[in-house]
Amino acid sequence: MSFKENIPVALKTVHAEIGEAAKAAERNVKDVTLVAVGKTFEAEHMVPALDAGQRVFGENRVQEADGKWPGLREIYPDIELHLIGPLQTNKIKQALEIFDVIQTIDRPKLAQKLAKELAGVDKIPACFIQVNTGEEPQKAGILPSDADDFIQMCVKDLKLPIVGLMCIPPVDQEPSLHFALLQKIAKRNGLAKLSMGMSADYDVAVEFGATHVRVGSAIFGKRDYPPA
Numbered sequence: 001m002s003f004k005e006n007i008p009v010a011l012k013t014v015h016a017e018i019g020e021a022a023k024a025a026e027r028n029v030k031d032v033t034l035v036a037v038g039k040t041f042e043a044e045h046m047v048p049a050l051d052a053g054q055r056v057f058g059e060n061r062v063q064e065a066d067g068k069w070p071g072l073r074e075i076y077p078d079i080e081l082h083l084i085g086p087l088q089t090n091k092i093k094q095a096l097e098i099f100d101v102i103q104t105i106d107r108p109k110l111a112q113k114l115a116k117e118l119a120g121v122d123k124i125p126a127c128f129i130q131v132n133t134g135e136e137p138q139k140a141g142i143l144p145s146d147a148d149d150f151i152q153m154c155v156k157d158l159k160l161p162i163v164g165l166m167c168i169p170p171v172d173q174e175p176s177l178h179f180a181l182l183q184k185i186a187k188r189n190g191l192a193k194l195s196m197g198m199s200a201d202y203d204v205a206v207e208f209g210a211t212h213v214r215v216g217s218a219i220f221g222k223r224d225y226p227p228a
């Protein structure tokens with residue numbers, strides 16, 4: 001089978017598993033949004049997902065998204081695009097043109113520059129703060145111990161449209177510990193949305209209250225080259 005047949009089938013399977021996990025957790029499946037992560041795949045791979053009704057997508061890189069999505073948006077204007085990779089401050093302007101949601105607010109300098117840029121634009125993206133729940137030095141995200149202060153600064157001082165938190169647990173650890181921690185930090189800061197769970201663990205994330213799961217390879221297949 002080619003990707004044209006595979007992708008709709010895989011998408012159906014992922015939706016079914018989200019449904020089961022939501023049911024098991026006594027949650028409404030409508031409260032879980034599937035963010036289909038298209039990184040490293042070409043626009044032609046997005047089309048079968050779009051034709052199957054998928055509208056919410058995630059990309060890691062501003063540049064890659066810029067090459068892929070403006071053309072697709074002309075055909076499917078109701079797409080919602082999420083930035084799920086690190087955002088450099090010199091790419092904020094470009095990111096604001098392409099993305100509807102920015103999931104990776106992860107440091108004061110970015111938050112401050114973003115707040116400045118937002119003062120001059122009409123289209124305001126919903127934002128998530130990325131928390132480095134595993135405290136991994138190579139990973140982006142605010143440390144859990146700094147999270148409360150950073151969240152309050154973003155919301156109260158900078159008036160950023162923060163809707164929730166996002167995390168990427170360490171690959172070699174039980175993800176549920178990280179999902180529970182993210183849920184706890186969000187709750188005590190009054191944030192409703194949780195972006196957590198990827199192909200290997202999105203069902204667990206739903207159990208722990210994920211409102212957004214970011215699923216790539218389970219939909220589009222194995223990536224040929226690392227996203228770097």
Ligand SMILES: *Cc1c(COP(=O)(O)O)cnc(C)c1O
Nearest residue numbers: 037084198199214215216217218
């Ligand atoms: C690549 C990526 C995903 C999707 O990963 P899969 O394991 O392919 O589902 C989710 N979130 C982020 C931040 C990613 O970079």
